[in-house]
Amino acid sequence: MLTYILKRFGQAIPTLLIVITVSFFLMRLAPGGPFDGERQLPPEIEANLMAAYHLDEPLWSQYLRYMGGLLQGDFGPSFKYKDFSVTDLIMQGFPVSLELGAWAIVLALAIGLPLGIIAALKRNSTVDYVVMGIALGGIAVPNFVIAPIMALVFGVMLAWLPAGGWNGGAWANMVLPVIALSIQQIAAIARLTRASMIEVLGSQYIRTARAKGLSEWEVILHHALRPSLLPVISYLGPAIAGIITGSIVIEQIFGLPGIGRYFVQGALNRDYTLVMGVVVFYGVLIVLLNLIVDLLYSVLDPQIRYDD
């Protein structure tokens, strides 16, 4: 097992290297630069700026400089948010995104799994249709529609909850964004669970279990549930990485200081170091979570073993 984990880390290094290199050069291929804007800068001022950020050097030398910094854990300064380094920005924003994302996933699992199971057990019944109808709606309605409506209803009309803001992570401020974040995940998890549950319920060993005379609940809890979670787990790996790195839509609508916006704003502002910083961060998370997913497989399915 340990050897397997080490091997996976070994494989992750070239993967990340490729991700970083491709993003670095793709970012530079995009037209426009960090200092292009509504007001054109006098050439001498642009020259000062380029020199200050080493953008006047050849690209390969900038690349080496960046990689050198990265090896020392330095993501560089943000071009746009000058009082913060990229590391500061990520370290300040990530806990917020993580907290929101973690709750959203907990909520999504708590609701999505039972819904999926119920739908699978009552397959092709009214219950199934209703649950799956709602799930489909959850996937189809984007959160930039749901979130403002929730803010309006619960923040303004009913005034039960704050319409936005982080407020140091007070629970009242988290309720609406967590729900908004989880709706699509509830839908996705319910659908996945239903599909794999139906498949598992049709398999031989379930028939055997039933033949042994076990009650339906025992069959489901002890024999069907674990294998039917496998697709959900493999979905959750990358999904968790996506959710805990924030959502620009939710952050902007509720005014939350997460890191989701940096993916979009960094790119729009051509804030090269910030974009690279969040991409590297996201890449590492994906690699880590995929590894965890693979390890969970062996826990859930005895047929999967990572022996040498």
Next chain:
Amino acid sequence: MRSSKHLLKALALSGGMIASLLLAGPAAARTLNIGVMGELASFDTSQVSGGVWESQVLMDVYEGLLKKGPDGEPLPGMATSWEVSEDGKTYTFHLREGAKWSDGQPVTAEDFVFGWQHLLDPQNASKYAYMLYPVVNAEAVNTGDQPLEQLGIRSLDEGRTFEVSLNAPTPYFLQLMTHYTAYPQPKHLYDEYGRRWIDLANIATNGAFKPVGWVSQSRIDTVKNPEYYDADQVALDGVTFHTTEDRNSAITRFRAGEFDIITDYPSSRYAWLKENLPEATHMAPYLGSYYYVLNQREGRKTADPRVREALNLAVRRDVLSNQIMAGSFAEGLSFVPPGVSHYQPQEMDLGDADYQDRLARAKALMEDAGYTPANPLRVDLRYNTADEHRQIAVAIAAMWRPIGVEVNMVNAEATVHYQTIAQGDFDIARAGWIADYNDAENFLTLLRTGVGNNYGAYSNPEYDELMAQAANTQDLDARERVLEQAEQLAMNDYALIPLLYYVSRNLVDPSIRGWEDNVQDNHPSRWVSFAE
């Protein structure tokens, strides 16, 4: 059924109670909550990127030689008085006695010398350094051709007097002194902490408020600065700036009572807001011009003055303002918007008001230039991606069709848009200009030959001559006439397509006092209070 209803009610009640408990806070705190539309780039004024939301924060925590009143007009600030030399090129400012940084240290002329040198130091790569280029040697210092010490500023009388030498009389110089590029910086802190003086643990400011907290992308908290010379007159305990890029959610949070002021709202919401929050909804003229650039480089179809005149004639600005933008922009026929001090905007003469007549003239001009609806003029119209810009572009393309213009619309994100038009690779392009200071020169300089922001490359030696003459005219009335002449000339040349004037859009809680609409949309919180 009944029990579930009760349960719901109970839930609602307890939820409401908890929420109101959470929101209430101490009753005495009178902190102003402002929703601003972007994030401050830095408390180091040399590193600011130019967003209007940035000056909002900075003018509350710092103060220049002059400050802004509630109406946006300059008032004595760190300087209580000043003299201007005969030739208009030397300003001597007498600093306020007892003016202090928030750490109790005095504000001296040395702090101004340091702040200005810091801004112009090429190593600091300040985007807005050019604002101080009227100062002797400023440009040379900024390009590294001269050492910082050669900058034409001096601290005299042991830091009680600050003297500035200018290249030419600069009538808007006092206006400039309220801008954040001309703020002092605390030299004693820079000496102690270097670049890290702006860390909240180290920072000291000289304005009415001082920053105490900053969560990036969320909020900046400030409290009243007890060392501020006018602290007795400052009603608020503090100001919190909430970064809220989504303008619709800013409205939601304003309605929820979380914000007392928001500094913008989408034009599409204007009608609704006016109807539902009439006392809070503000809209006022603003020193900004929304226009289309016409590329006049050789070989471009829009280099033909007949085409430029026809394009101008066919635009119905009243439709753009009233129908497309629902009254949230004012129609404009001049480049310089109304409201600029010591200036009368010079409108483009498009003849009679009857649109059909104008259209007929436009058609004749186009035919003259060789274009008809059967053989149309094909042009690219570029705009930066935004709903408003798209709506306006679509409307204008429709207005141009009858005179034989076929528009190909190209939109791009702002970065790409401005880079493309700066390179001159376009026919017609959307642009906007918000004044840095309240002076017509700030707009008109964009049409001078060779200026970076002169995207259309309009060039008329007579115009350049007039602008040079204005720069050397001290008498404000005489200068006004020269500048007006220049604008009239550019309008007669159809140098661009003036379309709309910007307006400022604010939602302000009706219980707020001391907040006034003004053309610069500057509202220092120092003047603001809540009605009891």
